[in-house]
Amino acid sequence: MLKPPFILSIAGGGSTYTPGIVKSLMVRLEDFPLAEIRLYDIDEARQSTIAPVVEKVIRDHSQNIKFTVTSDPQTAFSGAHFVFAQMRVGQYKMREQDEKIPLRHGVVGQETCGPGGLAYGLRTILPMVELIDLVERYADKRAWIVNYSNPAAIVAEGVRRLRPDARVLNICDMPVAAMRNMGAILGVDRHKLEVDYFGLNHFGWFTRVLVDGEDRLPQLREHIARFGLLTEDAAQTDPQHSDPSWVKTWRNIKPLMDHFPEYLPNPYLQYYLMPNEIVEHQDPNYTRANEVMNGREKKLFAAAQEYQRTGILPDAFHVGVHGAFIVDVACSLAFDLRQRHLVIVENKGAIANLPYDAMVEVPAYITASGPEPVRMGAVPLFHQTLLMQQLASEQLLVEATIEGSYEKALQAFTLNRTVPTMQHAKAILDEMIAANREYWPALQKAWENGRALKK
Ligand SMILES: NC(=O)c1ccc[n+]([C@@H]2O[C@H](COP(=O)([O-])OP(=O)(O)OC[C@H]3O[C@@H](n4cnc5c(N)ncnc54)[C@H](O)[C@@H]3O)[C@@H](O)[C@H]2O)c1
Numbered sequence: 001m002l003k004p005p006f007i008l009s010i011a012g013g014g015s016t017y018t019p020g021i022v023k024s025l026m027v028r029l030e031d032f033p034l035a036e037i038r039l040y041d042i043d044e045a046r047q048s049t050i051a052p053v054v055e056k057v058i059r060d061h062s063q064n065i066k067f068t069v070t071s072d073p074q075t076a077f078s079g080a081h082f083v084f085a086q087m088r089v090g091q092y093k094m095r096e097q098d099e100k101i102p103l104r105h106g107v108v109g110q111e112t113c114g115p116g117g118l119a120y121g122l123r124t125i126l127p128m129v130e131l132i133d134l135v136e137r138y139a140d141k142r143a144w145i146v147n148y149s150n151p152a153a154i155v156a157e158g159v160r161r162l163r164p165d166a167r168v169l170n171i172c173d174m175p176v177a178a179m180r181n182m183g184a185i186l187g188v189d190r191h192k193l194e195v196d197y198f199g200l201n202h203f204g205w206f207t208r209v210l211v212d213g214e215d216r217l218p219q220l221r222e223h224i225a226r227f228g229l230l231t232e233d234a235a236q237t238d239p240q241h242s243d244p245s246w247v248k249t250w251r252n253i254k255p256l257m258d259h260f261p262e263y264l265p266n267p268y269l270q271y272y273l274m275p276n277e278i279v280e281h282q283d284p285n286y287t288r289a290n291e292v293m294n295g296r297e298k299k300l301f302a303a304a305q306e307y308q309r310t311g312i313l314p315d316a317f318h319v320g321v322h323g324a325f326i327v328d329v330a331c332s333l334a335f336d337l338r339q340r341h342l343v344i345v346e347n348k349g350a351i352a353n354l355p356y357d358a359m360v361e362v363p364a365y366i367t368a369s370g371p372e373p374v375r376m377g378a379v380p381l382f383h384q385t386l387l388m389q390q391l392a393s394e395q396l397l398v399e400a401t402i403e404g405s406y407e408k409a410l411q412a413f414t415l416n417r418t419v420p421t422m423q424h425a426k427a428i429l430d431e432m433i434a435a436n437r438e439y440w441p442a443l444q445k446a447w448e449n450g451r452a453l454k455k
């Protein structure tokens with residue numbers, strides 16, 4: 001087992017989440033002792049703007065932790081014990097394209113779902129593999145990569161195919177966020193909830209919500225029928241969700257459960273089960289990417305500049321489940337705690353009627369050797385069929401990325417539930433290829449050599 005104090009590298013150090021994650025680490029130093037924190041990013045300018053804020057957060061808690069900021073992989077990863085990965089390949093400017101191109105065709109525009117998520121996946125798989133190779137080249141051979149980089153479902157499938165033995169644990173904070181909201185509704189701390197859950201990342205369902213052994217899903221069902229998965233005044237969610245788009249996301253659990261009350265759905269299922277209503281409320285000229293660029297990103301970078309000028313750091317970043325969760329998972333990996341967390345793992349029968357090699361999101365006991373998934377059994381035909389369609393779309397997308405296959409990319413887009421026809425799929429894919437020409441060279445070549453000529 002790895003011995004503390006640890007060297008932790010954050011890949012994507014320029015991320016808007018870095019200060020929040022580092023703050024979450026600082027308040028848990030007794031649980032997760034650190035010798036050094038390193039920031040690594042390919043955008044030096046962006047990272048160097050965030051770095052002073054991060055250093056301030058560290059120095060408010062410790063004078064002993066070494067702090068390193070670099071864009072050199074060897075400096076970033078030599079001897080590292082843990083890597084937190086949170087890259088946004090193409091940054092927000094490409095997220096804006098991911099969201100706006102589908103909306104121009106009347107299709108859901110979303111960061112990780114629908115064509116936007118497929119495009120994001122096409123950009124991210126190979127950079128994620130490159131990061132793994134860099135970490136394996138320089139870091140401690142026992143190092144773990146805990147990955148937040150989205151789209152986590154596609155990234156996890158790409159890593160399974162291209163680096164099956166890599167010590168990577170892909171995670172998502174949405175189920176934990178949902179559990180935070182459940183706790184607020186039930187009046188209990190989220191850590192007291194033990195849940196059963198099955199699905200793919202951003203495409204799953206809670207089947208039980210135990211508090212001291214009693215299933216409180218019935219009580220949640222009654223609340224959700226009135227208010228969605230939020231307290232009545234919506235005050236109990238974290239600031240990250242105060243944006244109107246996020247309040248609506250949580251309120252939309254109501255229509256989902258009005259139709260299918262058996263299980264409590266991940267909020268992302270609204271994009272797949274009520275896409276027309278989503279598109280009706282989305283502004284094709286101002287999407288979530290714009291909200292974040294004018295919100296979270298703008299606020300943090302303005303605060304960083306203010307801090308540089310005055311030495312006073314305004315309140316500019318949020319510390320919530322996002323940071324707390326990755327620290328919980330890292331602690332369980334580091335000290336073999338066997339804590340039960342919802343993580344993304346190879347199925348291997350955990351969901352009995354999904355493919356053995358699917359990358360699924362289920363409860364698992366997190367050990368020093370990695371996650372041990374809990375068997376969720378066979379899921380109902382309705383959920384199995386939805387899952388199989390989504391899984392096929394994601395797996396074909398990964399194959400399209402690896403093979404440079406336009407055909408498989410078109411199949412992946414066509415299979416996605418948010419895309420109504422093959423004509424929509426082709427029109428959106430062709431625009432995505434043009435917008436991503438610097439990120440998808442192989443697909444670009446296939447497109448230019450053949451498909452784009454056929455109208
Ligand atoms: N899994 C989850 O549940 C979850 C939750 C929140 C955020 N996220 C993800 O975390 C990531 C960061 O989100 P954000 O909003 O802070 O993005 P951001 O754009 O603010 O920061 C991402 C950083 O990654 C850097 N980057 C891009 N490509 C890189 C590469 N190849 N190597 C190193 N760094 C690279 C960028 O330069 C940027 O500084 C995104 O992928 C986002 O979707 C995931």
Ligand SMILES: O=P(O)(O)OC[C@H]1O[C@H](O[C@H]2[C@H](O)[C@@H](O)[C@@H](O)O[C@@H]2CO)[C@H](O)[C@@H](O)[C@@H]1O
Binds near residue numbers: 150288323
């Ligand atoms: O639109 P964004 O960039 O604000 O959020 C997109 C991410 O949304 C989820 O993460 C939430 C999380 O659920 C919430 O509790 C808090 O921590 O903020 C996060 C970011 O808003 C989702 O899990 C991620 O995959 C998305 O990237």
Ligand SMILES: [Mn+2]
Binds near residue numbers: 152171172173202
């Ligand atoms: Mn997520």
